[in-house]
Amino acid sequence: MPESASVRIAAASRLPAAALDLEAWTRRALMLLVCLWMCVVVVLPLATLLSKSLADADGRFVGLDNFLHYFQNPSLSASLGHSLAVSLATTAISVSLGFAFAYGLTRTAIPGKGLFKTLALTPLFAPTLLNGIALVYLFGRKGLITRGFFGALPGLDVDLYGPLGIILAEAVYTFPQAVLILSVALGAADARLYEAAASLGASRLRTFLTVTLPSVRYGLVSAAFVCFILAFTDFGAPKVVGGGYNVLATDIYKQVIGQQNFVMGAVVSVVLLLPAVVAFIADRLVQRRQVALIAARSVPLAPRPNRLGDALMLAFVALVCLAITGFYATGLFASLVKVWPYDLSLGLGHYVFSGIGGGGWAAFANSLAMSALSALAGTVLTFASAYLIEKTRGLAPLRRSAYFLSLLPLALPGLVIGLAYIFFFNAPGWSILGVHLPNPFNFLYATMGILVLANVVHFYSVSFLTATTALKNLDPEFETVAQSMGVPFQRTFMRVTVPLCLPAILEIAMYYFVNSMATVSAVIFLYSADIPLASVAVANMDDAGDIAPACAMSMLIVGANLCVRILYGLATRGVRRRTQAWTKR
Amino acid sequence: MEENERQAARPQLRVVEAGKAYGRFTALDRVSFNAARGEFISVLGPSGCGKTTLLRVIAGLEPQTGGEIHIGGREVSRLPVSRRNVGIVFQSYALFPNLTAAQNVAYGLSGRTMDRARQARRVDELIELVGLTGHGRKYPAQLSGGQQQRVALARAMALSPDLLLLDEPLSALDAKVRVMLRGEIRRLQRRLGLTTIMVTHDQEEALTMADRILVMERGRVVQDGSPHEIYDRPATPFVASFIGSMNFIPDAQCVTGGTFRKGPLVLSAEDGRGLPPGAKATVAIRPEDVLLGVNGEAGANVVLGKVQGLEYRGAGYRLTLQLVLYGEERPLIEAEVSTETLRRLGLREDMVVSLTLPPERIRIYPATHGGHA
Ligand SMILES: Nc1ncnc2c1ncn2[C@@H]1O[C@H](COP(=O)(O)OP(=O)(O)OP(=O)(O)O)[C@@H](O)[C@H]1O
Numbered sequence: 027m028p029e030s031a032s033v034r035i036a037a038a039s040r041l042p043a044a045a046l047d048l049e050a051w052t053r054r055a056l057m058l059l060v061c062l063w064m065c066v067v068v069v070l071p072l073a074t075l076l077s078k079s080l081a082d083a084d085g086r087f088v089g090l091d092n093f094l095h096y097f098q099n100p101s102l103s104a105s106l107g108h109s110l111a112v113s114l115a116t117t118a119i120s121v122s123l124g125f126a127f128a129y130g131l132t133r134t135a136i137p138g139k140g141l142f143k144t145l146a147l148t149p150l151f152a153p154t155l156l157n158g159i160a161l162v163y164l165f166g167r168k169g170l171i172t173r174g175f176f177g178a179l180p181g182l183d184v185d186l187y188g189p190l191g192i193i194l195a196e197a198v199y200t201f202p203q204a205v206l207i208l209s210v211a212l213g214a215a216d217a218r219l220y221e222a223a224a225s226l227g228a229s230r231l232r233t234f235l236t237v238t239l240p241s242v243r244y245g246l247v248s249a250a251f252v253c254f255i256l257a258f259t260d261f262g263a264p265k266v267v268g269g270g271y272n273v274l275a276t277d278i279y280k281q282v283i284g285q286q287n288f289v290m291g292a293v294v295s296v297v298l299l300l301p302a303v304v305a306f307i308a309d310r311l312v313q314r315r316q317v318a319l320i321a322a323r324s325v326p327l328a329p330r331p332n333r334l335g336d337a338l339m340l341a342f343v344a345l346v347c348l349a350i351t352g353f354y355a356t357g358l359f360a361s362l363v364k365v366w367p368y369d370l371s372l373g374l375g376h377y378v379f380s381g382i383g384g385g386g387w388a389a390f391a392n393s394l395a396m397s398a399l400s401a402l403a404g405t406v407l408t409f410a411s412a413y414l415i416e417k418t419r420g421l422a423p424l425r426r427s428a429y430f431l432s433l434l435p436l437a438l439p440g441l442v443i444g445l446a447y448i449f450f451f452n453a454p455g456w457s458i459l460g461v462h463l464p465n466p467f468n469f470l471y472a473t474m475g476i477l478v479l480a481n482v483v484h485f486y487s488v489s490f491l492t493a494t495t496a497l498k499n500l501d502p503e504f505e506t507v508a509q510s511m512g513v514p515f516q517r518t519f520m521r522v523t524v525p526l527c528l529p530a531i532l533e534i535a536m537y538y539f540v541n542s543m544a545t546v547s548a549v550i551f552l553y554s555a556d557i558p559l560a561s562v563a564v565a566n567m568d569d570a571g572d573i574a575p576a577c578a579m580s581m582l583i584v585g586a587n588l589c590v591r592i593l594y595g596l597a598t599r600g601v602r603r604r605t606q607a608w609t610k611r
Numbered sequence: 612m613e614e615n616e617r618q619a620a621r622p623q624l625r626v627v628e629a630g631k632a633y634g635r636f637t638a639l640d641r642v643s644f645n646a647a648r649g650e651f652i653s654v655l656g657p658s659g660c661g662k663t664t665l666l667r668v669i670a671g672l673e674p675q676t677g678g679e680i681h682i683g684g685r686e687v688s689r690l691p692v693s694r695r696n697v698g699i700v701f702q703s704y705a706l707f708p709n710l711t712a713a714q715n716v717a718y719g720l721s722g723r724t725m726d727r728a729r730q731a732r733r734v735d736e737l738i739e740l741v742g743l744t745g746h747g748r749k750y751p752a753q754l755s756g757g758q759q760q761r762v763a764l765a766r767a768m769a770l771s772p773d774l775l776l777l778d779e780p781l782s783a784l785d786a787k788v789r790v791m792l793r794g795e796i797r798r799l800q801r802r803l804g805l806t807t808i809m810v811t812h813d814q815e816e817a818l819t820m821a822d823r824i825l826v827m828e829r830g831r832v833v834q835d836g837s838p839h840e841i842y843d844r845p846a847t848p849f850v851a852s853f854i855g856s857m858n859f860i861p862d863a864q865c866v867t868g869g870t871f872r873k874g875p876l877v878l879s880a881e882d883g884r885g886l887p888p889g890a891k892a893t894v895a896i897r898p899e900d901v902l903l904g905v906n907g908e909a910g911a912n913v914v915l916g917k918v919q920g921l922e923y924r925g926a927g928y929r930l931t932l933q934l935v936l937y938g939e940e941r942p943l944i945e946a947e948v949s950t951e952t953l954r955r956l957g958l959r960e961d962m963v964v965s966l967t968l969p970p971e972r973i974r975i976y977p978a979t980h981g982g983h984a
């Protein structure tokens with residue numbers, strides 16, 4: 027028998043018994059709340075939208091009649107073909123250019139990779155309306171290229187308004203997404219495979235076909251799905267350069283705003299939603315497989331210099347960056363020019379917005395406020411619910427449902443969210459089995475609250491995945507250790523989890539802010555006259571033919587986003603410095 | 612004596628028929644054992660046998676599907692981990708990387724009815740206890756693996772747990788550090804009189820550290836005894852082959868009490884006294900118990916064998932010998948000899964030597980125990 031304790035350790039008092047059972051219940055209740063919250067902000071509005079599409083204008087159930095009407099009316103159903111065509115073309119362009127670009131960034135020894143990557147990602151900070159507007163200034167009737175740089179060169183007149191314009195604008199919009207996804211895929215190369223191929227005497231082409239392509243196939247598929255969904259559901263670009271070429275997104279807008287035909291708006295929304303849902307599910311299936319692929323241990327590949335190859339790649343990458351920079355520089359220039367193309371002297375006249383509709387600086391201020399609130403609310407909500415779902419033990423069915431519901435918004439186009447929110451939040455109430463139930467959320471309608479809510483939901487899933495990934499990287503026993511010491515989970519959350527996940531949290535906040543600033547689709551149905559927004563103002567000014575002020579407002583949005591991006595960079599550097607204190611030897 | 616009886620009557624940990632099923636898979640099959648106050652128990656077994664599951668059930672991290680757990684005389688089967696008053700050290704240590712060693716140790720203390728000064732004193736005391744004086748302000752990443760392990764230990768002990776649970780605490784460390792920490796953990800545990808359950812799959816660790824070893828196989832405890840008992844009298848062929856190595860001669864038949872025959876081979880064994888004549892059994896002996904000679908020794912339990920293989924093992928040699936017998940059966944026997952013996956006897960391959968299998972070292976496993984691994 028071991029000798030009795032020779033060192034007496036003072037017994038610390040433990041928490042009272044009742045407090046801790048409370049913890050398990052708190053977690054359970056919070057998890058339920060997450061499910062409930064996702065139901066209220068996603069499932070119920072969607073259900074309302076669906077039920078609208080199955081009813082006539084007076085709310086009588088008509089089955090699939092509306093859809094029959096839609097598909098029998100060629101002037102309506104042609105848009106589906108248009109949308110598919112431009113999205114597929116965009117996807118082909120973005121993924122192939124994005125692949126070559128990402129290859130240059132990850133697999134060659136070219137200089138200036140950081141700068142090139144930053145430039146390639148610029149479109150992430152711009153509203154898609156701006157892409158359209160910049161195209162107008164380049165290829166429109168009085169465009170820089172159409173007129174051959176104001177007569178200095180022979181002009182080139184292309185038929186911008188229509189599929190060409192849409193595809194160009196969407197390609198610029200989706201290019202950075204393809205680059206991001208494919209850089210990750212190409213960056214995760216296993217050097218051993220290449221060494222094996224080289225030792226077997228495989229040629230460069232054969233190695234590319236047998237090693238490189240197969241190893242990035244999931245990345246390619248994923249990039250294709252993402253680009254497709256983005257292009258398919260985008261509203262801003264076709265609004266500006268679509269001309270008479272109708273696509274689904276502009277149809278919804280015309281039905282709802284132009285003709286006040288909410289039923290047909292709902293029908294087109296469902297038509298828009300379905301391919302997005304299919305792509306979403308396919309993408310999830312593909313991604314699930316990819317996890318296993320990355321999990322295997324591999325030796326990172328260090329690109330070797332190759333004079334000719336690197337020179338060609340450098341030329342290509344620089345050209346793409348030059349094009350993107352030139353694209354937005356044209357926008358900036360046009361917003362500063364007094365009267366395009368006649369008086370090219372520069373000034374800030376278009377930034378005054380006096381005597382022009384849209385809301386001017388007040389709209390910009392509203393957008394800033396809305397985006398800041400969305401970033402705050404969205405970050406807190408996504409991170410907290412990702413934490414609950416990832417770090418709760420047991421309750422598997424509840425966690426799975428919450429996880430699925432959290433990813434669902436990924437499939438929802440902004441316009442669909444906006445329209446569903448009108449239906450849901452504007453409804454005075456519902457009568458279920460003869461009982462009238464007043465709508466408890468009605469007070470949100472036409473407030474800043476509903477705008478923030480729409481943004482939080484619109485950008486929910488990507489943020490949620492970022493948070494989940496960060497949380498998965500933490501030792502799963504942290505919670506257990508704290509629990510065994512009787513430390514309540516919220517304290518461990520604040521003291522350990524949040525500090526360790528700060529980089530991801532900042533990234534989520536930036537993502538929310540930038541996208542809330544730039545989005546027009548989710549908010550165009552929801553803003554009210556007393557809360558004008560910058561992105562909506564761009565659309566309205568463009569509608570009214572005030573293209574230069576619209577361009578100026580877009581530039582303000584881009585400027586604000588770049589500022590936030592710089593702030594984010596500084597903040598992460600600060601965080602990294604602190605993190606280095608933990609890891610410094 | 613009276614003191615011992617009282618302790619036996621109220622052990623610090625009592626596990627009664629604890630069971631755990633994952634769906635139709637039984638991870639723990641009615642496991643029962645006690646741990647006296649201050650005892651160090653090692654749970655040993657092959658991968659997947661349910662060691663971690665047992666530890667988690669005791670801790671309350673995994674709800675058991677049957678049986679009871681008593682800690683310090685309290686029934687805790689339904690209590691969450693936070694109310695079982697156990698300290699846990701995980702294989703990964705799970706140190707909070709953004710908190711210093713001292714803050715990690717203090718983690719469970721803060722927020723309690725303990726003033727700051729007392730808290731700080733207690734942390735200092737614990738840090739000193741695990742021999743990390745002067746390292747309190749470093750972050751985990753700035754500490755070596757062994758030092759991190761000690762921080763985890765100090766943290767687990769901060770709340771004076773009734774029971775310390777260690778899940779393969781040393782497996783992430785290199786061999787030298789592991790041996791050093793074995794001794795340290797053991798000394799510390801003795802000094803504080805902490806009842807400790809340590810899971811390991813390293814038999815040497817279990818044999819050197821534990822007061823008692825539980826050997827598990829497929830969710831069951833197959834033997835519960837002191838390291839000495841486990842090694843000397845392994846309860847089943849499985850235990851025998853899992854801890855150390857063992858020669859097995861299966862399908863022997865009991866001739867009279869204590870004598871066994873396998874073909875022309877006849878061996879007497881003290882262990883098999885109780886078996887009735889005609890009973891089938893497996894005869895077993897550890898390689899280090901086999902004595903070799905070259906001078907034509909004769910007597911009971913001496914057989915001739917031809918050296919078939921010599922395997923260098925650093926400290927000595929492992930010999931494979933084929934018994935020289937009439938008839939078909941020519942079992943292989945392994946024997947362990949020191950380098951000195953090897954040189955003295957001039958052992959070479961193909962040499963014929965005599966093997967003595969001392970009757971008191973032979974283990975007999977009646978055939979009902981089933982085959983061996
Ligand atoms: N959550 C679970 N669901 C289903 N089966 C499980 C689960 N956890 C453990 N098991 C199974 O229970 C058995 C015992 O697992 P356990 O982790 O206790 O093994 P172990 O003895 O600790 O092994 P190791 O030495 O490899 O750590 C294994 O067969 C394992 O597959």
Ligand SMILES: [Mg+2]
Nearest residue numbers: 662663664778
């Ligand atoms: Mg284990």
